[in-house]
Amino acid sequence: MIENLKNLLGAENVLSKQEAAPYFKDWRGRYAGNALAVVFPANTEQVSAVVQLCAAHQISIVPQGGNTSLCGGAVPLADGSSQLVINLSRLNKIRQIDATNYTMTVEAGCKLFDVRSAAEKNNRLFPLGLTATQKICEIGGNLSTNAGGINVLRYGNARDLVLGLEVVLPDGRIWNGLRSLRKDNSGYDLKHLFVGAEGTLGIITTAVLKLFPLPQTIVTACVAVHNPAAAVALLSHLRTTCGDRISGFEIVSRSCLDLVFKHTPDMHEPFANKHDWIVITQLADVLLTPLENALQDAIRSFGDGIVDFKIDTDAERANHWWKLRENIAEAQKAEGTSIKHDISVPVSRVAEFIERASSELNRTFAGIRIVAFGHMGDGNIHYNASHLDRAQNDSFIKANELKINRIVYQVVAELNGSISAEHGLGQLKREEITHYKSEIELDLMRSIKRVLDPKGLMNPGKVL
């Protein structure tokens, strides 16, 4: 097999043993797998040839991009004797930018940052916003996992940003669905099957992405609110009064701020007083227009629930507020591991979720630290739990992880939410999801998997 692969791709593009090890573990160090090798095809035809070889030899395939999955979705399982990692990073060409059609055609291995930069050079915006990983993650992985981020409220998930795909199917055939059409009602919409399937139905090799006008005016507000309920109401009010130019609406709890101030240099309180909850929201517009007036009027007319607020059109100063948000994950890491939940509920029920989950966890577990923050604009909260005392943290997590998951996910289920809003299932939630999806839905998913991948070779042990 290895010899065949070297003949196909060149010896330098087939790594095994020690050389391959970095590609077999995930970046957070939670999942370490093994595989025959990791290969680096240069184009779609080579991907197809490798997949055909795998299919002929009953070798499982793990598609991999920037390997930034938070759920172990892009690394092989532990038993490596019959798995091959196909890394797409060499498919990194931006094939075309059509500024008039507001589209660009990019290969799977293009880094998100490079995609965004290329769009911007053409006076266009590609709005997928994953600030923490955008220089590492690749667009193929973004699409395979239907990535979210901070601009979903306005522009949708990765799924909503794609018009066409090219996919290598599990038998090696190449499906060319590279359409750049805003409208196409000529049969089943196959691209939506592959987007978000986490590589279990095929390998996305190229995509046609939607572009948007590049904003010229940006204004940011930092708003201290009494509680999450006020934030929910404020969001609704802002959408009504300021419309779809709201590009982000993030909520940050006191516990997050305290962690950031403790572990990140040069960060300071946004207000003279400490507040329990702050919201960072941003309006953007292609018109050179006094957006700050609109935002100020909207916030002032909101009424009770707002403790304090500041508005800034200066990007540098506003960036400080965004850093409060962006540094939460790192700051939390410095305190040790935590039990992470990436949940969503209807936006109208976010406050209820936070209230119910927090009161039950605080009642059940003495010394628990709850770190709640995230994309309130989409109803997506990152809701993490650990122990306040770092010395007890590891044993606390080990003893209580399952129980804490069950409490959080039970509240999510009662509010008709999702236990994986934007990170996907991967290995992490493959079992857990079976408790929260109906047997009918699981059956439909398995049926589709079976018909597209009858040999079960694509990214085994992930999703389903």
Next chain:
Amino acid sequence: MIENLKNLLGAENVLSKQEAAPYFKDWRGRYAGNALAVVFPANTEQVSAVVQLCAAHQISIVPQGGNTSLCGGAVPLADGSSQLVINLSRLNKIRQIDATNYTMTVEAGCKLFDVRSAAEKNNRLFPLGLTATQKICEIGGNLSTNAGGINVLRYGNARDLVLGLEVVLPDGRIWNGLRSLRKDNSGYDLKHLFVGAEGTLGIITTAVLKLFPLPQTIVTACVAVHNPAAAVALLSHLRTTCGDRISGFEIVSRSCLDLVFKHTPDMHEPFANKHDWIVITQLADVLLTPLENALQDAIRSFGDGIVDFKIDTDAERANHWWKLRENIAEAQKAEGTSIKHDISVPVSRVAEFIERASSELNRTFAGIRIVAFGHMGDGNIHYNASHLDRAQNDSFIKANELKINRIVYQVVAELNGSISAEHGLGQLKREEITHYKSEIELDLMRSIKRVLDPKGLMNPGKVL
């Protein structure tokens, strides 16, 4: 069978023979089929019971809403002995409006007009815009056919306006996917399989729809342009300068205007002089803001290509321009039948499509009338052909329809377009599409059809 159905639904909800005839033909009178009966279930459980009965007796199922398909998608085939029409019109409850979550939950039989009105009463917009049929068509059909219309440029197709679905599967099981989440990455996105499948994979019975802020300021422009190429460039310029507040961008050719003036009372030229091509475009914003200035600046800064333009913030006067657009189909009907094409190409290539198709048709067929208009903002042109001399029209169409289709669709294919942008395939284009889709894509579609509907009972003879 009929007795069983009457027992299930009540005799008054099972029509056959003469009483059922209106439900067996399409509204344009092109397709007349036959079936055992048409039934009117009152809720999802009754739909499920009827489908189970059909599955047990190997009776095919034709789901029907307002029956406004332009492709014969909602009527039975000619041989009616083993088909049943399931009309969803009695499932007409608006179950919930959550203004804070910007969602509403509606049953499939709700009329589009009623859905829009209910949203508006809650200070929200449901933006699917099908002015001609909105009082007849039903939301289940809109979703099953992934309807388009005049606001796709800003808000997307019907597919983009839905968050969750409830579907009765071909074996009668009910899939409850009624999520109202902006983010959910917990497995394959099944709703996108059923949206646009034209009832061949299951029956949509309820949906969670996305709502948007209700615009407060609307400004409309009527712009005479030199040619379609100028219109394409103007759209790109407007998007760059005015952004996503552009809610519509329609192009209308001289031949359309002449037909409208001939057949519609109280219509008049928008400008003192006659022009070959006009564009009607609209900006909308939730802010009370002088949009007309932005639009005027944008049009003035465009440069060559614009012959004349007018801007109006008065809804009544602007409505006259929209009526020029809306009355084209009726005016054309008054001249007899025509060969209709509902095509899309990348927006950047619309002018090239019109130029190439028209020059080839004019060269090949003496006396041909080309009526070109539509949703240029989405690259979707309605491109219809007939004979200038009404007396010759029928024989002209009969003799040349296939040849004309082939010429138009060949240009579409060379520009990587779609032969069905928004109307779907139905019976009309079921054969034709096989010339333009790859064998791999057709095979994937058939595989999915087979696994979800192994008995082949759902809307036979449509799509594939």
